[in-house]
Amino acid sequence: xxxxxxxxxxxxxxxxxIAEALKVLEKAVAAEGVDLQQTxxxxxxxxxxxxxxxxxxxxxxxxRTRDAILFGAVGAAPGDTRIPSGIIEREMxxxxxxxxxxxxxxxxxxxxxxVGSPLANPGVIDFIVVREGTEGPYVGNGGVLRAGxxxxxxxxxxxxxxxxxxxxxxxxxxxxxxxxxxHVTLVHKHNVLVYAGHLWKRTVEAVAQEFPEVxxxxxxxxxxxxxxxxxxxxxxxxxxxxLFGDILTDLAAAITGxxxxxxxxxINMDRTAPSMFEPVHGSAPDIAGQQKADPTAAILSAALLxxxxxxxxxxxxxxxxxVADVETRDGxxxxxxxxxxxxxxxx
Amino acid sequence: xxxxxxxxxxxxxxxxxIAEALKVLEKAVAAEGVDLQQTxxxxxxxxxxxxxxxxxxxxxxxxRTRDAILFGAVGAAPGDTRIPSGIIEREMxxxxxxxxxxxxxxxxxxxxxxVGSPLANPGVIDFIVVREGTEGPYVGNGGVLRAGxxxxxxxxxxxxxxxxxxxxxxxxxxxxxxxxxxHVTLVHKHNVLVYAGHLWKRTVEAVAQEFPEVxxxxxxxxxxxxxxxxxxxxxxxxxxxxLFGDILTDLAAAITGxxxxxxxxxINMDRTAPSMFEPVHGSAPDIAGQQKADPTAAILSAALLxxxxxxxxxxxxxxxxxVADVETRDGxxxxxxxxxxxxxxxx
Ligand SMILES: CC(C)[C@H](C(=O)O)[C@@H](O)C(=O)O
Ligand SMILES: CC(C)[C@H](C(=O)O)[C@@H](O)C(=O)O
Numbered sequence: 001x002x003x004x005x006x007x008x009x010x011x012x013x014x015x016x017x018i019a020e021a022l023k024v025l026e027k028a029v030a031a032e033g034v035d036l037q038q039t040x041x042x043x044x045x046x047x048x049x050x051x052x053x054x055x056x057x058x059x060x061x062x063x064r065t066r067d068a069i070l071f072g073a074v075g076a077a078p079g080d081t082r083i084p085s086g087i088i089e090r091e092m093x094x095x096x097x098x099x100x101x102x103x104x105x106x107x108x109x110x111x112x113x114x115v116g117s118p119l120a121n122p123g124v125i126d127f128i129v130v131r132e133g134t135e136g137p138y139v140g141n142g143g144v145l146r147a148g149x150x151x152x153x154x155x156x157x158x159x160x161x162x163x164x165x166x167x168x169x170x171x172x173x174x175x176x177x178x179x180x181x182x183h184v185t186l187v188h189k190h191n192v193l194v195y196a197g198h199l200w201k202r203t204v205e206a207v208a209q210e211f212p213e214v215x216x217x218x219x220x221x222x223x224x225x226x227x228x229x230x231x232x233x234x235x236x237x238x239x240x241x242x243l244f245g246d247i248l249t250d251l252a253a254a255i256t257g258x259x260x261x262x263x264x265x266x267i268n269m270d271r272t273a274p275s276m277f278e279p280v281h282g283s284a285p286d287i288a289g290q291q292k293a294d295p296t297a298a299i300l301s302a303a304l305l306x307x308x309x310x311x312x313x314x315x316x317x318x319x320x321x322x323v324a325d326v327e328t329r330d331g332x333x334x335x336x337x338x339x340x341x342x343x344x345x346x347x
Numbered sequence: 348x349x350x351x352x353x354x355x356x357x358x359x360x361x362x363x364x365i366a367e368a369l370k371v372l373e374k375a376v377a378a379e380g381v382d383l384q385q386t387x388x389x390x391x392x393x394x395x396x397x398x399x400x401x402x403x404x405x406x407x408x409x410x411r412t413r414d415a416i417l418f419g420a421v422g423a424a425p426g427d428t429r430i431p432s433g434i435i436e437r438e439m440x441x442x443x444x445x446x447x448x449x450x451x452x453x454x455x456x457x458x459x460x461x462v463g464s465p466l467a468n469p470g471v472i473d474f475i476v477v478r479e480g481t482e483g484p485y486v487g488n489g490g491v492l493r494a495g496x497x498x499x500x501x502x503x504x505x506x507x508x509x510x511x512x513x514x515x516x517x518x519x520x521x522x523x524x525x526x527x528x529x530h531v532t533l534v535h536k537h538n539v540l541v542y543a544g545h546l547w548k549r550t551v552e553a554v555a556q557e558f559p560e561v562x563x564x565x566x567x568x569x570x571x572x573x574x575x576x577x578x579x580x581x582x583x584x585x586x587x588x589x590l591f592g593d594i595l596t597d598l599a600a601a602i603t604g605x606x607x608x609x610x611x612x613x614i615n616m617d618r619t620a621p622s623m624f625e626p627v628h629g630s631a632p633d634i635a636g637q638q639k640a641d642p643t644a645a646i647l648s649a650a651l652l653x654x655x656x657x658x659x660x661x662x663x664x665x666x667x668x669x670v671a672d673v674e675t676r677d678g679x680x681x682x683x684x685x686x687x688x689x690x691x692x693x694x
Pocket of ligand 1: 569
């Protein structure tokens with residue numbers, strides 16, 4: 001069989017970490033007799049500077065013909081004033097997530113053996129965050145009145161639909177049902193964000209009926225951040241909205257050894273469009289091109305990609321190779337490609 | 348002179364911790380020859396159950412005649428279905444903050460001597476969060492269409508005004524200017540929440556001109572949570588919106604030894620209405636009435652209250668007494684009143 005893969009290396013350290021992810025991915029699928037066909041796309045801040053293009057319709061249409069997308073990172077250096085702030089994020093990365101209906105933004109958090117958590121007593125950390133990916137405060141709905149005057153008013157509208165909330169909540173319960181602890185925690189702020197919060201709460205109560213084997217509880221987002229640093233072992237599956245998920249998953253990455261290890265999938269569970277897999281980290285322009293970036297998050301994202309396409313044995317092999325490598329890390333510096341080589345060799 | 352104090356002990360552990368805060372407050376002001384006149388108000392979940400009242404207009408009018416408000420905690424037990432979720436929070440606590448124009452929600456974070464942080468290497472932690480308190484996603488603006496049907500749509504609108512943002516940003520710069528490191532960090536998510544984010548960014552740039560001695564930088568809220576656990580020493584003054592401030596200050600409390608120590612002020616800097624001082628923690632119904640609650644956060648809130656009213660010497664004395672007590676804590680259990688007694692004795 002064949003995997004028809006779209007590759008978007010992006011900016012900064014994106015191309016470096018993607019090179020290692022592809023190295024590992026190629027070896028893993030070759031062992032299964034799978035042919036990996038790659039189409040590389042130039043997109044991101046550099047591409048915008050060169051061409052003024054963020055994500056042209058033809059490119060989006062072409063991406064739709066692929067089985068899955070492997071994504072590096074995009075974004076210019078924070079101080080680069082040539083690029084309007086957030087344009088690449090919104091008109092390219094978020095446009096992909098929304099257009100391709102990536103409603104499950106899946107972010108697993110696991111603390112591996114000896115990898116340094118900033119917590120004194122992290123305990124066993126092994127949970128997944130199922131972050132809604134196509135609505136909430138990320139819809140870009142809002143506006144500004146009397147901009148730049150003392151009477152300016154700026155709004156941001158969070159849009160939440162029964163359709164959007166229900167499908168991601170059901171996905172979270174399904175994933176919980178397949179896990180050992182079978183527990184879902186809804187994170188929101190329904191005591192303040194009443195309208196959206198109650199839709200989420202009611203939906204969780206309703207969907208929970210379909211999964212009698214799964215337990216569930218609720219945490220306000222502020223309390224969830226406390227538990228994230230005082231008792232992260234309590235979490236099994238967290239389901240939450242787009243913005244709370246953004247915040248919680250960076251924190252989750254931090255307590256499990258940093259965003260160098262955090263993988264993610266932007267998944268369309270209905271398979272009406274290709275899903276996209278990307279490390280949680282950004283483009284880190286300050287260390288780009290220096291072989292300093294940790295490719296582990298990109299490699300683990302490739303494993304999530306294989307999982308999604310049904311190559312679960314290959315996915316498990318990559319994860320095992322990563323765990324073996326991570327557990328031997330001693331804090332010494334290795335180049336990006338040396339880490340990729342080591343993980344590929346451990347396959 | 349006289350302090351005309353409103354006291355709202357509230358629910359759960361509120362009355363216990365407020366009793367200790369008053370014990371310390373009375374002793375501290377007596378030493379300065381100040382007369383403390385107290386008016387106690389019955390408000391909160393218990394009061395609502397008994398009377399159906401959240402915050403009657405006459406009570407609000409009466410509160411306006413006081414110099415300041417000392418607030419315990421409100422809220423029923425999480426599982427108590429007799430109380431509609433969030434009603435006390437929104438119709439009482441948030442109504443007070445909004446009606447009395449508490450636009451500076453001030454939350455200092457300091458790690459004292461030996462008090463346990465969950466971080467392995469916390470370093471020196473000493474920052475304040477200036478959280479906007481009267482607008483943003485907390486305005487209660489939003490709605491629901493086709494509730495309970497598969498076509499439900501729920502919205503939440505974040506309202507941000509030049510007036511509201513500018514005054515709190517200026518307050519943050521003023522506070523930074525009076526501190527040693529003189530540094531302001533704006534936390535937002537302007538790459539996604541463009542309209543509100545740009546208002547905040549532009550306002551910080553503009554106000555920064557008035558404070559050439561203060562440096563400033565910017566962090567997205569997700570990145571801010573990472574630094575909160577990997578490098579909290581970098582923060583001096585954080586200024587942020589109502590919701591991001593809610594999230595960050597619980598996390599900040601957690602890394603500095605828990606919400607048993609986190610104090611806050613809901614401050615009207617224009618003094619057109621009394622300001623309100625409250626521990627960040629909730630009513631903790633599970634341990635209420637058992638003398639198990641830590642009154643330190645309430646006592647430190649009383650110190651913030653004295654600061655606001657201009658009794659800075661008395662405020663510093665309370666803080667010093669708290670530091671002395673906290674530094675000798677060995678994790679052994681003491682009753683709520685024993686902690687209050689010890690801090691009062693150390694004054
Ligand atoms: C780059 C940004 C738009 C993005 C987000 O907010 O979703 C990132 O922080 C992430 O978590 O993938
Ligand atoms: C109780 C709740 C409404 C409140 C808030 O969200 O502001 C609390 O979490 C706080 O931080 O004071």
